[in-house]
Amino acid sequence: MRKFTFLALLGLCLWKPVPTAAQQLIKPERSDYQTSFAIVVDKDTYKAAKKELEAYKRVLEKRGLGAYLIYHNWDNPEQIKNSLQQLYGKDRLEGAVFVGNIPIPMIRDAQHLSSAFKMDQRINWQRSSVPSDRFYDDFDLQFDFIKQDSLNKQLYYYSLSAESPQFLQLDIYTARIKPTEGPQFIPRIKQYLQKVVQQADQKERLNTMMVYTGHGYHAESLNAWAAEQVALREQFPSMFTLQGNIAFLNFRMMKAMRDSYLSQIQRPDLDIAIYHGHGSDDTQLLNGYAYATAPHPSIENIKRYLRNKIQNVAESKGDVEAAKNRYHTWLDVPLSWMDNALVDSVIRADSLENAGADLHISDLETATPNAKFVMLDACDNGAFHHADYMAAHYAFSPGNTLVTLANSVGVLQDIWPNRLLGILQQGVRMGNWFKQVAYLETHLFGDPTFAFDTDNTTAAAQYNTALQNPHQQEELWKSLLSSADVDLQNMALQQLFLIQGDKQSAQLRDTYFSSPNMTVRLQCLQLLSSLDNADYVAVLKQAVHDPYELTQRLAVQMMGEKGNVDLIPALLEATFNYKHMERVASRIQNVLPFMPNKATEQALEQEIQKVGHLSNIVSWEEQLLKSQLKNEAKLLKDYGQINDSSRDKKERFFSIRTLRAYRYHEAIPYIITLILNENEDRDLRIHAIEALSWFPKSYAKQAIIEACQSLTGSNDLAIKKQAIKTLAILNCKGY
Structure with a gap:
């Protein structure tokens, strides 16, 4: 409950003011606002886009926010953070947007606050640090300044202090308006702000969505793909009626899905587009090799694989003949399958096919993304510390996209990307949703105050205000526990958890065992995992058998995090029952070595007696025992x-x-x-x-x-x- 304490202290003692003579602050024009918002911009961008920035400020005030516009030649991130802290303490600041060239904090020694990033910090600092605006929006985090980057002067390196809180709980939400660097930088900022102003009076109901799943995501598990569809039906029931529309695309559907994906994101009626897959700063990986079961397509896949390998060797000036012989021996394939690998026409054809399997920045430069909100659930698509990055070509394009969520570094696949997403249909501002779900690497690009329209504007205003002071709204959260909307329930559970902490444990346990809603049960599991108590263990043992595949998968991972002997029987039962669920099965395979080896071997002998109906059980038992003995030997060798x-x-x-x-x-x-x-x-x-x-x-x-x-x-x-x-x-x- 550190945020409540922090807020109370601010009422007694405001932050020490910093010199603001050089900072220009334009105050709100209205005084009847519940919360305020800051537009933070560098001086050059302000001069170039003053008209557009002032028009955007007026839009924010129409939305009921007290809008501040602050511009300056910023020397370091601390100047901005201090200004935001002062507004938070004095004028109920709820969020901020950073426009133009705003200093980028590069965070080190905080990888536990990311979902997946674990790079060795001894390598290149730009690669081994996390570009993160949690420096600006989580005021309780404490950082030690290290240095400014010698090449890119916008980058400032900080270490998360040992004295800092070691978890995220955002005080405000933030976003960036930062297009591709170059001659179009300012024009695209102006174009984007004009777009926000033009669309401000449009009533956008949330009733259409597209979800794309790329190759390699969730071990290409059909169970995981299908489960997400069922969960989204809980969160967005109206989309599955005649009044809504939701499309699910999967890389398996066509050999090359790029045109289908581009067609979807350019739909003029699309509200949300979600991309799940692998990525980089300049690519979304849509397709892998074509799925094939017939002999000739399978052979062609192998030939293409071999040609790519040989072409890579030739490009790096390696020994081509040695590489051919190595693959010939390893894969037992004819050398003739690699004969044409370096023929110019073949290289061009392979290059075109490879390029067509993915989405590149160049593809988006000629497209007009129209989904109001785009979620890029992939690694590095939001690498805003680079001159160019994938996310910049969605919101800051000529299309109707207003907000993009993307990650500045790698992101874990085994997370809950759609957590609380349903509250957006209730008129909750994009930033207020983001504030509940952000990791160290997660960022919004565009206008974070955007909200979809709703019939109940009074309730929407109440939710947006309540999320700024959740500790003062306990009765509201309690009332929402009985809401028919599952994500309003989930939002209420999360806010009550922040207020009550351990006192909410029994309620979370009971709700898990009684709720018919899979997303509500998953929310209970996630919150209980923070308490790590007896209620958590009781739920965990059942969660590994939950009908929702994501809950099963995360429960397996959580069992590995604990390693308790009494969790082994449930984990082994899942091993036997869910071999057909690719991602769950792969997580179990990863986690079993974490459990105490001797106890696992003993439990295996007992559990095997309960599953005599399984085919080939003797071979399976031998395989598991062999794996456990191997794990035990490895543990002794390494540790x-x-x-x-x-x-x-x-x-x-x-x-x-x-x-x-x-x-x-x-x-x-x-x-x-x-x-x-x-x-x-x-x-x-x-x-x-x-x-x-x-x-x-x-x-x-x-x-x-x-x-x-x-x-x-x-x-x-x-x-x-x-x-x-x-x-x-x-x-x-x-x-």
Whole structure:
């Protein structure tokens, strides 16, 4: 409940004011507003787009917001953050938009606040830092300034302080209006602001949607694909009636889906477009190799694969003949299948086919995206620290798109991207939804105050206002628990959790076991995971069998995070029953090695007796036992000797870093021995202490806490700070 305390303190003691003589602040024209909003712009952009910015400011005021326009030659991110904090404390600031060249915080030592990013920070800083506006919109987070980038002066590197809260809870929402850099930068900003003004009076009801699933997403599981459709029917029931329309596209539907995808996003009636898939800063990966079962198409896929490999070798000036022989031996294919790999006409044809399988920036430059809101659930599509990036070509295009959500770095596939999305049909502002679901890497591009129209404008205004001071709206949230709208229920559960914390545990447990709605049950599981108590474990054992595939998948992952012996029977039962569910099965395969090995072997013998009806059960049992013995041997090899200083340091370092992604709970005692050894390599100790911070739900958590507590008195400042930070991560509950 740190935000409530923070807000109360602001009423007693305002933030220390910073010199604002050089900052120009244009105040709201109206005084009858519940909350305010800040348009933050650099001075050059303000001069070039003054007319458009002032028109946008008037639109915001028509929406009931007190709109501030602040422009300056910003020297660093702190100037902006201080200005926002002052407005938050003095004038109920609910959000901000950054227009033009606004300093970009590059966050380090905060990977636990991202969904997936775990890059080694010893490599290139631009690649190993997370561009994140959580610096600006989560005021309680504390950062230590490191340096400004020597090449790109817009980039400022910060480390998340050990004394900072170690979880996200946004005070305001933010977005960026930052088109592609170059001669069209200012014209596109002006064009976008004009578009917002032109569309401001249009009544846009949320009743059409398109969802695209690309190759490789969720292990290409049809169960996961189908489950999302059922969940969206809960969240958006009207879209499945004659008054709505929802289209589900899958990469399997055609050999090349690019034209179908472009046709959908250019539909003039489309409200929301969701893209699930892999991506980069300049690409959305739509298709892989064509699905084939007949011999000739299958052979053609293999030939194309081989040609691409040989072409890559030739391009890198490698040994082409050696590569051909290697693939000939490895795959047992004729050498003749690679004979034409370097023929010019074949190279051109392959290049065109490869390009046609994906969506590139060049494709969007000639398109007109019209979906009002586009969600890019992919890695790096929102890499706004680059001169050009995929998300910039949706909102800041000539089409009708107003807001895009995208990620500045990699994002985890096994998250809930559609969480609370249904509240948008209730007139909740885009930024207010975003504020509930953002990770370190998640960003909005465009106008975050945009909201879809609704019949009940009074309720919409009430929700938008209540989300600014949720602790003062407990009765409202309680009343929404009985709403027919599942995401209003979910929003209420989330806000009550922030207010009540542990006191809400029994209600969340009971709601999970009684609710007929799959998304409500998943919300209960997610919130209980922060409490990590007996109610959570009780729900977790059932959640692995929940009808909703995403709940099953996340429950498996959560079991691996805990590693408790009493979770093993439920996990093994899922192993036997859900082999047909590709993504769930792959998660189980990843997680089983995290569980105590001996206990898993014993439980396997007991559980195997319960599933005699399964075909080929004897072979399956042998396979699982063999896998467990292999895991046990690997654990002893990698961690049983981790304290042997004669081992290669790089090997030991790799084993330590592995724990950031793989929860080998039985490795914890070995790592604790290492961090407590004052004669051990200092660098290894620091990284090992950090690695232990990735075990906040482990059954061995208390042992980690006690070890780190003993290090908080260390004379070595780096070890002391990392121990303090690890303790903060292990002890935080997310409210």
